[in-house]
Amino acid sequence: MRQKIAALVAALVLCALAWWLPSMRRTLIRAMTTYDAVTSEPPALPGGTGPGLTRTPRTRVVLIDGLATETALQLPNWKVLCFAGTTLEIDVGFPTVSLPVEVALWTGLTQQQTGVVANRAFDTPIKGIPSQVPGSIAIAENHGYIVRALGFAKAEPEAEPGKPMKDANEKAWDTQWLTLALEAVRSSAPLVFVHILRVDVAGHKGGMDAEYNIAARDADGFLDRLVQSDPGARWFLLSDHGHIEGGGHGGEEREVRHVQGCVTGAGIQREKSGLVSIVDVSRAIADSVGATLDPASHARPFSVALATNLGEDQAVPALSIGTGMIAILILVLGLGAVTWGVRRWWLAPWWFLAACGALLAVRGVPTLSTPMIYKPEGRDMWMVWAPTLILAMLATWLGLRKTTLLRVIVGQLAIPLAAMAAVITTAGAWSAAFGADVAPVVPHFSAWTSPIVLMVAHGAGAVGLAVLASVALQAFGRRGPPEPPRTAPAAE
Numbered sequence: 001m002r003q004k005i006a007a008l009v010a011a012l013v014l015c016a017l018a019w020w021l022p023s024m025r026r027t028l029i030r031a032m033t034t035y036d037a038v039t040s041e042p043p044a045l046p047g048g049t050g051p052g053l054t055r056t057p058r059t060r061v062v063l064i065d066g067l068a069t070e071t072a073l074q075l076p077n078w079k080v081l082c083f084a085g086t087t088l089e090i091d092v093g094f095p096t097v098s099l100p101v102e103v104a105l106w107t108g109l110t111q112q113q114t115g116v117v118a119n120r121a122f123d124t125p126i127k128g129i130p131s132q133v134p135g136s137i138a139i140a141e142n143h144g145y146i147v148r149a150l151g152f153a154k155a156e157p158e159a160e161p162g163k164p165m166k167d168a169n170e171k172a173w174d175t176q177w178l179t180l181a182l183e184a185v186r187s188s189a190p191l192v193f194v195h196i197l198r199v200d201v202a203g204h205k206g207g208m209d210a211e212y213n214i215a216a217r218d219a220d221g222f223l224d225r226l227v228q229s230d231p232g233a234r235w236f237l238l239s240d241h242g243h244i245e246g247g248g249h250g251g252e253e254r255e256v257r258h259v260q261g262c263v264t265g266a267g268i269q270r271e272k273s274g275l276v277s278i279v280d281v282s283r284a285i286a287d288s289v290g291a292t293l294d295p296a297s298h299a300r301p302f303s304v305a306l307a308t309n310l311g312e313d314q315a316v317p318a319l320s321i322g323t324g325m326i327a328i329l330i331l332v333l334g335l336g337a338v339t340w341g342v343r344r345w346w347l348a349p350w351w352f353l354a355a356c357g358a359l360l361a362v363r364g365v366p367t368l369s370t371p372m373i374y375k376p377e378g379r380d381m382w383m384v385w386a387p388t389l390i391l392a393m394l395a396t397w398l399g400l401r402k403t404t405l406l407r408v409i410v411g412q413l414a415i416p417l418a419a420m421a422a423v424i425t426t427a428g429a430w431s432a433a434f435g436a437d438v439a440p441v442v443p444h445f446s447a448w449t450s451p452i453v454l455m456v457a458h459g460a461g462a463v464g465l466a467v468l469a470s471v472a473l474q475a476f477g478r479r480g481p482p483e484p485p486r487t488a489p490a491a492e
C-alpha cells in the first residue's frame with residue numbers, strides 16, 4: 001500500500017513537472033526576445049595606435065538589413081562601388097539581431113557592453129554618434145523603431161501614436177521613403193543614414209531563395225541611386241547580419257555574423273581589410289563626422305583595424321570558467337545518479353539520447369538563428385522526438401517490474417534533468433526562468449534551453465504516465481507475471 005502511494009505521488013510530481021516546464025520555457029523565450037542582458041566587458045581588440053579617418057563634410061551610411069556575404073558579392077552596384085574604396089569584412093558580434101547590432105554600430109560598444117540583445121522600442125534614444133551631429137537624418141524603409149532608437153536629430157518613419165514598435169501610415173510611407181532618402185542624401189546634412197529592410201523581410205519569409213535575391217537586387221539598385229545622388233560624400237555601405245539558409249538570424253554562426261561592408265568616396269583609398277569588428281566601423285564613422293565614442297569603447301582607429309585582423313570567432317563572448325565548471329559538475333552528478341539507478345542496460349535514458357539525436361539529425365543544431373526555438377508550442381521540435389517517448393514509457397513500465405520505483409525514475413530522468421540544469425546554468429537563465437526581467441542570451445547555450453526544457457517536460461510526462469498506468473493496473477488486481485503493454489500509449 002505504501003509503495004502504491006509513493007508511486008502515485010511520484011507520478012503526480014512528474015506530471016506536474018511536465019505541465020510546468022513548457023510554460024517555464026515560454027517565459028525563457030520571452031525573456032530572451034524582450035529584455036536587456038546583464039552587461040559585461042568584451043575582450044580587448046588587438047592592435048596599437050595609428051591614424052583614424054579624417055573628418056569629412058558629408059558622411060552617408062547605407063545599411064542593407066540581413067544582407068549575407070555570398071549575396072552581397074553577387075550585387076553589381078555593390079561590387080563596383082565597394083571596389084573603388086576600402087572593402088571591409090565585418091564581424092557584427094553576438095547576438096546577430098538588428099537593433100543590438102545597430103546600437104553597437106552607432107555607439108562603438110558591443111552588445112555585451114550595452115546589454116541590448118533584443119529588438120525593442122526605446123523610450124529614450126541612445127547617446128551615440130548621431131546625437132552629437134546636429135542635423136543628422138535617418139530614413140528607414142520600414143521597422144522604423146530601429147532608426148528611432150539611434151538618436152538622430154530626425155528619424156523617419158515616425159511611430160504610430162501609442163505604438164512605438166509600429167510605423168505611422170505604413171502604406172503611404174512605402175511609396176515615399178526612397179524619395180525622402182534621396183533628398184536627405186542630396187542635402188547638406190553632415191550625417192545621413194538610410195536603412196533598407198526588404199532583404200531581411202524576404203529572408204524571414206522564405207530563406208535565401210529567389211525572392212531574397214530579388215530583394216537584394218532591388219536594394220542594390222537603390223544603393224546606386226543613393227550614391228549617384230552625392231558621389232562626393234564619404235559612403236559607408238553596410239549590412240548588420242546574414243541569414244541561415246532557411247531564413248533566420250540571431251545566432252553565432254559565422255555566415256550570419258560575418259558580413260561585407262565598405263567605405264568609399266571622399267578621401268578613401270582602394271584597399272581590402274581582413275576581419276574587423278562592427279565597433280571599428282563605428283570609430284570610422286565617428287571620425288568622419290567629428291564625434292567621439294564612449295570611453296569604454298574598444299574600437300580601433302581605421303588604419304589599426306585594417307592592419308590587425310580579428311580571429312574568426314574573437315567577437316563571440318566566451319563562457320566564464322566558473323559557470324562552465326558548475327555546469328560540468330551538474331552533469332557529473334547526473335551521471336553519478338544514473339550509474340546508481342541503472343542496474344540493467346535498458347534502464348539507461350536511451351529515449352533522451354534518441355530524442356537529442358533525432359532533433360540534430362532532422363532539424364540541425366539549435367541556435368538563436370533557428371526559428372524553431374522561439375515558437376511557443378515548439379511543434380517543429382517535438383514532432384521529431386515524440387516517437388522516442390515510447391522508449392521512456394516502455395523502460396519505465398518494464399523497469400518497475402525489475403527494480404524499485406526510485407531507481408527507475410533516476411535511470412530515466414537524472415541525466416535529462418542534469419542536462420537541463422547545466423544548459424540553464426551556462427545560459428545564465430535561472431533568474432529569467434523564474435520571471436526576472438533579464439535576457440539570458442549567450443552563444444550556443446541559450447538556444448539549447450528551448451528544446452531541452454521541452455524534451456525534459458515530455459520525458460517526465462511519459463515516465464509519470466507509465467508509473468500511473470502501472471499503479472492503476474495493479475489496483476485492478478492484475479499482478480501476475482510482467483507483460484508488455486498491448487498498445488503503446490500515445491505520445492503526447
Ligand SMILES: [Zn+2]
Nearest residue numbers: 066098200249
Ligand atoms: Zn531580421
